[in-house]
Amino acid sequence: MDRDQLKRQILETIDREGERAIALAQAIGREAELGYQEVRTAQKVQAAFTALQLPFRAGLALTGVKAVLEGAQPGPTVALLGELDGLPIREHPDFCPETGAVHACGHHCQIGSLIAAASGLLAPGVREQLAGRVVFFAVPAEESVEVEWRLSQKAAGRIEFLGGKAELIRLGEFDDIHLAMMVHTSPRGEDGLLVTSETSNGHVIKFVRFLGRSAHAAGSPHRGINALKAAMLALAAIDAQRETFREEDTVRIHPILTRGGDVVNAVPADVRLESFVRGKTVAAIDDANQKFDRAMRAGALALGASVEITTLPGYLPLRQNPDLAALFRENAALVVGPEQVGHRGHIAAGTDMGDLSQILPAIHPSAAGASGTSHGADYQIVDWEQAVLNPAKALALTVLDLLSDGAAKAQEVIARDRPPLTKAEYLAVLRRMDSIQRYTEG
Template sequence: MSFDSIYPEIRALVDGLWDHPELGYAETRTARAVEDFLVRHGAGLPIEHFSTTGLKVALPAVDPGSDRRRVAVVAELDAVISPAHPDADPATGAVHACGHHTQVGIALAAFAHLVSTGEWKQAGIDLTFVFVPAEEFVDLAHRAELREQGAITWFGGKPEAMMLGVFDDVDAAVCLHAIGGLQDGPTVEIDCDLAGFLYKTVEFEGVASHAGLDPFSGTNAFSMASLFTTALGLGRQQLREDVLVRMNPVVPSTEMTTNVVPHRAVVGTDVRSIDLDYLGEVAARVDRAAHGCAQALGGTAHITTEMGYLPFIQDRTMSGAFRDAFDQDERITHLIEDRGAIAAAGDAGDLSFMMPTVQLSYGGFDGTIHGRDFRMVDPEHVLIDVPRLLVRALLRLDAHLPEPLRRRSYEEYVATIAAIAPVPAGALSAVPSSDPEATR
């Protein structure tokens, strides 16, 4: 099966995902579309379900019992919340302005080609395809409810999959992601590192009173929140520039009215950096600012810290397979390999903590990632050329695996998180279900 011949089916699937975006841990329609495709093209291979909507399918080991390595191709199922986008779901604000719908299409095109041609048997590695929920760190109230119900432990889909043992039989991983902004020609990118981040929720507590009759008896929590966001802005002068510190404080919807001095105001902010140690230092400064602003106006601050994702350091050795594949490609004309790190983040960073991981990024879009103008403009590049390059790289990846092959345990991952943020209850006690249907 050629990539050109399967393109109409892949394009229809990807367009369907664009038209029906779903948020993390709720990608039921998306997962169903992926599973239907895997059943049609998977030659009866068993499909493992995990973490509400996740799916995993492993191609058989070519030489069971040998020391061959197994590499996972990882795609993400969820959409981002960007309600300003004209194609956003009016009820949820969800839209694939992240390009995750195309990740799914690329991974499925590669899977179908490898199975139909039998080329997977020619690779020096064994291959697994994993479709992971909840990469975007959004819709946190819903995820908190799922955690309270015991349905999930981690807000991020890859840490959840790591906890459940989905990657226990995997030695390295290849992730995928779209590049925003119109490129000069068909483009792919390698070796772009990402920041890590924490998420802070600060609840300021004051005293309610009548805003007209007796504001003197009140303590304005919203004023504390305003002072706090101002303090974060003024404090940026004292932050290092070389480690890409970012903060984006937002005020969620509130029950405030104009005739009552607000007794409560909530500010949520991420705290990002490519340097994990400095991330902890900046987080401590944020906490001091919150408490200081509350105290200055006579109130209190209650801070909740949730771990976002770890910084992503791409494995430069593995990237060599994609560089070789690009050199032999006649249709993809541009390779970006010198951008360095950017302040975007993703839970590929958590996976890269455990094992060597790379992310193949690809153009074919116009507009800003997560913005109101993001759209696919070159579907043939995205859904034909990129899967072809991906397969070409996978078939030679065995020659580009690092030696020794680094591996850290999930327990080490939890210990690293615990050094800078609270660890979710049950993070070390969760046990994968013996019934793969139980988490569906």
């Protein structure tokens, strides 16, 4: 069979098996789980790998599942990724109160795609053409949420990094992988059905505690130190500096109060907030981060409170390999037609695929099929075939192009890519970003 025939075979197989992949995505969607706690989701993935007779390892970075398809000849390893976790969006109508999560970012579709792509690459005759290995990797904790809970897991030694891909890199689970690809579901249908993009912001995570002194809120407020007022001033101080952020740095700072006080008749003495400080480059993140810290100290200074600022590495900026993107676009055109293959520039949100992209060639295109807003209460999948099967098809065809002909194309992509960081350097950058500062006014 020539490559075009094999491609047809892959597409037909994905169409035939598609219903099952969509049903899996829907089942995961009904029982969303938060990062590092995706136990039942991971079980569903394992069951799907078992049904495909793909060997896998589970429990990686707590919940990750990694299956391998061995090609007929040796060669590089291409990983397709799907993310396991949901989001704590309480206002969403599908919010699962039992797990505290909902899939408002389409990760359930990514997992459906992963399984659909696997079934396509298992079509008769395909494996014989592959030089190398395909890893199907269901990965935990992409969403940067529940900072406090993850910190408790870190303190307990269960994880070191809050993001799933960073943790998997640390654990060596990407040591055997040369190229990585995943497609993220998006509600932005206006860009096309399958869309490549360029860069994305990175960020650091901020976890801040203002400590004051409690006292009766009405009887003796003069004996207290109001930690809530300190936090409010700190937040205003961030807003006062917004015009100092340069457009080209695409800085985003969006704090939330996670604890505003305990009882209404006592002066709040322990007030907490979380934020991200995002930017297009590590230098931009560093600059905005210093302003953030200054604002926190200013709030504490004014009230005579103390403040403890914990900084944690979030994601690094995303870099996408142009050769891989071009190959994906060619195959995407076969799936949805060239007029439906879009392209976007910089994206101000981030992904931990950014971390992976700093150490190996990677792409992170998006697929339409959702409506509403990402992370919003109105996010819904409206076209399952588009959200689950079309990305799977484009990914599977791209894998075939990469690994057929003795993996010539994959070797070319690998040879031309210049990852900015080695794994050791990457881990050093993350550990440098990890700090706790304490500030007390007099």
